[in-house]
Amino acid sequence: MSEIQFSEEAKRRFDTILSHYPEKRAALIPVLALAQREFGWISDEVADYVGQLMDYPPADVLSVASFYTMLHRKPVGKYHLDVCRTVSCWLMGTYPCVDKIKELLGVEAEEITPDGLFSWNFTECLGSCGTAPAMQVGDRYFENLKPEKMSEIIEQLRKEDESK
Amino acid sequence: MTTMTKIHLTNIDKPGQQSLDKYRERGGYKALEKALTMEPLAIIEEVKTSGLRGRGGAGFPTGMKWSFVPRNTGKPTFLLCNADESEPGTFKDRLLMERDPHLLIEGMVIACLALQCHLSYIYIRGEYEFVANVVNQAIEEAYAAGILGASVMSKDFALDIHVHMGQGAYICGEETSLIESLEGYRGYPRIKPPFPAVSGFLASPTVVNNVETLTALPWIINNGGAAHAAMGTEKSKGTKLFSVSGHINKPGVYEVELGYPLMDFINNECGGIRDGKKLKAVIPGGSSVPVLTAAECVGVLLDYESLLKAGTMLGSGGMIVLDETTNMAQTLSVIADFYAHESCGQCTPCREGTGWAAKVLRNLLAGKGKKSDINLLLKIADMMEGKTICPLADADVMPIRSFLTKFRSEFEAYCTE
Known part of the structure; x- marks a missing residue:
């Protein structure tokens, strides 16, 4: 049996997800998303656990997890910045914003800051083309980005973390 | 600004439109009441008359798509709403769902009546979690008000609608990939036939419609298919x-x-x-x-x-x-990187071709390109086109070929020999 366990709330959520589908397999991707929310990323251990819950071998679970870019196969920072580099965002200035992020955080793409708080990566089109450039942080979008707005956003996230 | 008839955005900027009360106050769910008095086939006929074409990208006539669904197969029929909106430059479905979620629900219930579908999913791209929250709240309200559930508007018709979140994959906007993903697998597009109308989600008859397509339905039912067909051009109605x-x-x-x-x-x-x-x-x-x-x-x-x-x-x-300031070679490189990243890897011409084209373009921009690279890119495009299960490779071919042909000198300027 796995060492890790869903919280009581996540277990309830798991049951609700399963109730939405006529076949259990269809719940696999939402369950992986739930597991990532609980444990931060899809480690081999998490894939094992999800496999046990869903009655699928871990290799099968990992083959699915590795297909979807939002499911992380490596740890990320507490606040992971996904910066859109697709055509409309790129036209409106993704790269100047990314340069600023690198300068402020001192890390390259996919690296985590020493305090564990931040990481960033490029992502493809977020559907935010009319409010470009944009980035996604968890369940939020930050839009109409400008290099000079980046330090304000990062400070805001830092403060949010402190007040938690 | 023009004062054209609006089908989708009539109430998009009105305060509180997300709530059931406001939606109803502004005429919402009147079309559903009307649809509940109609025979399923009459709804399909109305949509056929309207000339509505799928708004996700392919432009296939919606009524015709619906009429391919076999009746009395003994299997359930599924309606899947495609809200995976990932085509670069597209952000309309997000607006519809964020601002007028009941318009989508009403459209979906009408479609489910026409198709005699009792279980339906809205496949929303994972990045749109804040959008999904709005839609989920509207679904909850619709259940509480008896618009969804065991008896839709107190009629003998049961319907459940659930939101299903993707987790980041452009390809899942392709309908058979969406179905694979909804079934819990990697989003590999399926070979057609069988078409989803015959064998889709869980090997049952399935219709996949885009958010914008479904949100046109309340207007069509309220005003009649003919009124919709009166708008637009000969082949493009509404x-x-x-x-x-x-x-x-x-x-x-x-x-x-x-x-x-x-x-x-x-x-x-x-x-x-x-x-x-x-x-x-x-x-x-x-x-x-x-x-x-x-x-x-x-x-x-x-x-x-x-x-x-x-x-x-x-x-x-x-x-x-x-x-006029746009660098077309750089723009194409950004576009080619997108398709290389999003290729699912199932078909060799696409897996190899999209990556190869992206590499040739990056090399060119780095000043390491030759004039022959332009013809090489066009050849890669020829080798991908029409040779794959789904249209992703073709979606890379179209920008490659058009950018290179129409702005060739800008690419040549990067060539060293």
């Missing part, structure tokens, strides 16, 4: 949402009657080109369609047939506007 981005003064989502002149749209509706610059090119239907030069845009109408005649496509209506 209105279309355009998501406008890039070097434009007023980016955003616009609804115009099909057949509206492209240049009037850019200059009058969207406020013209940013900073008083000159137009260089327009990608009219998402990054997967061929680019038009400024000269080619003159006289073009925003409808399926006029854009096809101009050598491009209406696609998703994701219009990307490029001004």
Whole structure:
């Protein structure tokens, strides 16, 4: 049996997800998303656990997890910045914003800051083309980005973390 | 600004529109009441009469798609709403769901009545979690008000609708990939036939419709298919949402009657080109369609047939506007990187071709390209086109070929020999 366990709330959520589908397999991707929310990323251990819950071998679970870019196969920072580099965002200035992020955080793409708080990566089109450039942080979008707005956003996230 | 009839955006900016009360106050769910008095086949006939075509990108007639669903197979029929909106330049479905979620629910219930479907999913891209929260709240309200559940509006018709979140994959907007993903697998597109109408989700008859397609249904039922068919052009009926981005003064989502002149749209509706610059090119239907030069845009109408005649496509209506300062070689490289990243890897021509084209372009931009690379890129395009299960490779071919052909000198300028 796995060492890790869903919280009581996540277990309830798991049951609700399963109730939405006529076949259990269809719940696999939402369950992986739930597991990532609980444990931060899809480690081999998490894939094992999800496999046990869903009655699928871990290799099968990992083959699915590795297909979807939002499911992380490596740890990320507490606040992971996904910066859109697709055509409309790129036209409106993704790269100047990314340069600023690198300068402020001192890390390259996919690296985590020493305090564990931040990481960033490029992502493809977020559907935010009319409010470009944009980035996604968890369940939020930050839009109409400008290099000079980046330090304000990062400070805001830092403060949010402190007040938690 | 024009005062055209709006089908989708009538109430989009009105306060509180997300709530059931406000939605009803403004005439919401009247179409559903009417649809509940109609025979399923009569609803399908009305949609056929309307001339509505799928608004996700392919433009397939909706009524016809529905009529392919076999009846009395003993299996359930599923309606899947495609809200995976991932085509670069497209952000209209997000607006519809964020601002007017009950319009989508009403459209879906009408479609489910027509198809005799009792279980339906809205496949929303994972990045749109804040959008899904709005939709889920509206679904909860609809259940509480008896619009969804065991007896829709107290009638003998049961319907459940659930939101299903994707987790980041462009390909899942392709309908068979969406079905694979919904079943819990990697989003590999399926070979057709069988078409989803016959064997889709869980090997049952399945219809996949885009958010914009479904949100047209309440208007069509309220006003009749003929009123919808009276708008637009011969082959493009009704209105279309355009998501406008890039070097434009007023980016955003616009609804115009099909057949509206492209240049009037850019200059009058969207406020013209940013900073008083000159137009260089327009990608009219998402990054997967061929680019038009400024000269080619003159006289073009925003409808399926006029854009096809101009050598491009209406696609998703994701219009990307490029001004005279745009570096077309860099732009194509960014677009090619997207397709290389999003290829699912199932078919060799696409897996190898998209990556190869992206590499050749990066090499060219790094000053390490040869003149022969331009013909090599065109050859890679030929080797991908029409040789794969789904249209992702073709979606890479169209920008590659059109950018290289129409702006060849800009690519040659990077070549060292």
